[in-house]
Structure formats: C-alpha cells, structure tokens
Amino acid sequence: MEAAICTLVTQxxxxxxxxxxxxxxxxxxxxxxxxxxxPNYxxxxxDPGAIDQLMGxxxxxNDGELTFSEFWQLIGKLASKQGGFTQ
Incomplete structure (x- = not known):
C-alpha cells in the first residue's frame, strides 16, 4: 500500500x-x-465535457482547481467501485 500512496502523490x-x-x-x-x-477507470x-463535470x-x-484532498475523493470512489464496496 505504501507504493500505491507514493504513486498517487507523485502523479x-x-x-x-x-x-x-x-x-x-x-x-x-x-x-x-x-x-x-x-483511462480505464x-x-x-x-471527453472534456465529462471531465469538467467530474471536476466540478x-x-x-468551487475555485476551479483541485487540492490533493479534493482529488483524493475521486481515488476513494474509484477504489470503492473497483472493490465492489459501492451500493
């Protein structure tokens, strides 16, 4: 897991x-x-429109930028979906 965290922060x-x-x-x-x-997640x-909607x-x-904490929400959602933890 440490390697995964390092990769996320680095990216x-x-x-x-x-x-x-x-x-x-x-x-x-x-x-x-x-x-x-x-691209697969x-x-x-x-699609720029879809990415704009996701970012929003x-x-x-609503400052038009994402902090790491805001970005981390996406990672949590994708990981939950991948693991079958979403409802």
Missing amino acids: FKMHAGSEGSSSTLSKDEFHKLVATQL VKNAS SLDEN
Missing part, C-alpha cells in the same frame, strides 16, 4: 503546477492526469 505532484499553483490541479492538468493515468476520460463534482470550494 498528483507531477501534473500539478504546470499551470499556476504547484499544490493544485487546474482543469487542464486534471484532464491530462485522468486521461493518462485513469473514468468513463469518457477523453470534486471541487468543494
């Missing part, structure tokens, strides 16, 4: 900061991360 940091803040994901950074790292990962559902403070 977040690698994608964050190419535009604006190095501690958040912009819309474009989030789209690139999802398209390259989660996120439906319509190549995760962006708790």
